[in-house]
Amino acid sequence: MAYLKLERIEKIFGETRVIKGIDLDIRQGEFVVFVGPSGCGKSTLLRLIAGLEHINSGTLHLDGRDITNLPSSKRDLAMVFQSYALYPHMSVYENMSFALKLAKADPAVISDKVARAAKILNLTEYLQRTPKELSGGQRQRVAIGRAIVRAPKVFLFDEPLSNLDAALRGQTRIEIAKLHRDLGATTIYVTHDQVEAMTLADRVVVLRDGLIEQVGTPLELYDRPANQFVAQFIGTPQMNIVAAAQLPALDAVGALGIPAGGFIGLRPENVILHPAAQGLLKGTVDLVEALGAETLIYITTAQGAQLVSRQNERTPLRAGDAVGVQIDTEAAHVFDAKGRIIRTGQTHETPTH
């Protein structure tokens, strides 16, 4: 049973349809991430759910109640903004208690709830400070605290980590995941960072041009992308895409049944390098990225295809070296000329004992 139900939601700005009819069911307690390139409408969709933008057509139900035309203040949702949007003239305590104060909650209850939230977020000693006197990470935590104090029906996060530096971003990401595990609150999280999407989400919604491309668990999207866009959007480095014309006419390749103008997609871990003159394809190393735990090797094949190979071992290869490239055809995805999936590659799942 859907907790938050979006039906044929549309948004038009001037002449442009930015959200082109979105249907989505979100279950209670679920962590859903909206992800997509900039301009895909993910933030707009979140703002429509929040009530900060007017829904032009379609309906929105929360917990059985139609909230399509309710103002934000009556929807019982909490939002964490990218800029944190703390009230600069209020102390941390006042910021966190503002919603409860508006709801005319008992002062004793308010101070109890704020104290508990502050403890969870390590903000207890900062309660009397103003936002100006806090670091970026602390402000971020106040913004989250402001949301959890209210115990809203749904948490909305709008790219909450993009103003933090890389180290803090990773740390806060883990804290948000923990927080969700502890509170079990329904959460919608918008990000352009697919690593955040993969690590936080129960389900990921991939958006492009105001439409949903695919909805699924992180690994479903990784293993069984619905199309070339999702396949390339999820996973770093990107999935390799090779045109049929750039592949040798071998039986193994022919068995894939690539249509005219079609492509195959291969994850970097499925591109295996051999000494020169072995493997399906011949190639030259363009660049080697040694990351320590893994090594990325960028290759151009004799047919002109650009490939990335990922391996866990380190490599003596250098730019300019000739290599042989073995393709794991079992794992190859096949797309038609329009990028739709025709054949889903096999994944080598860890055998269960």
Place this chain on the structure above:
Amino acid sequence: MKVLRTILSWGVALLLFFPLGWLVLTAFKTELQAISVPPLLFFPPTLENFTIVQERSDYLLYAKNSLITSVASTILGLALAFPAAYSMAFFKGKYTKDILMWMLSTKMMPAVGALVPIYVLAQGSGLLDTRTGLVIIFTLSNLPIMVWMLYSQFKEIPGEILEAARMDGASLWQEFRMVLLPLTLGGLASTGLLCLVLSWNEAFWSLNLSAAKAGTLATLIASYSSPEGLFWAKLSAASFMAIAPIVVFGWFSQKQLVQGLTFGAVK
């Protein structure tokens, strides 16, 4: 270089202050001393001009009219400009910029251009020589500036803060009172102060639309440059009494005023 600059700035300051200083001096002279050649710098001061001005034309009535019209037009102006600036700053539409420009453009037309229609309107609606009439016209003539000042102050506030308040359950009124107002109090004060000063000093409309009943201090001053000839000492005394309150007021609020006028310009 530094000395030169000091001298120059003192020179400019004195030059600007001179007419005002001379006015104050003249207010305490007799009519004879006032027109003596060469002008007197030192003389036994007298208060007789002030007594005469009060006797002849009830200073307090004019002062009351000035106070009421400027305070009322300021409050009314803020009440209208605040929501106008709010919607333009936070709900920008296709024509927001044009409306702002249009509002400002009304200040580019000479006021006298609108005198006849406004006079006829005031006459027709029985607002001639009433404080209500003056309040309306002061409010209208200050409104463009007030909207612009508040607009530029609101522009400094990230819209997400107001959205956060809405998400927190604030009604529009609570959003105004608990978030926007505290954040713009300084700007609001300076806008109000400026409007107060402008209304107090306003002469064109009060001269043309008011007389004995609703006349402001500006009309009081003007009444001393009458056909019976110029009485410099009394004119100065009347002027002195007219401007003294606003000068004192301006002195105490100058920090606010300057801050309001440069808000957003330097950051």
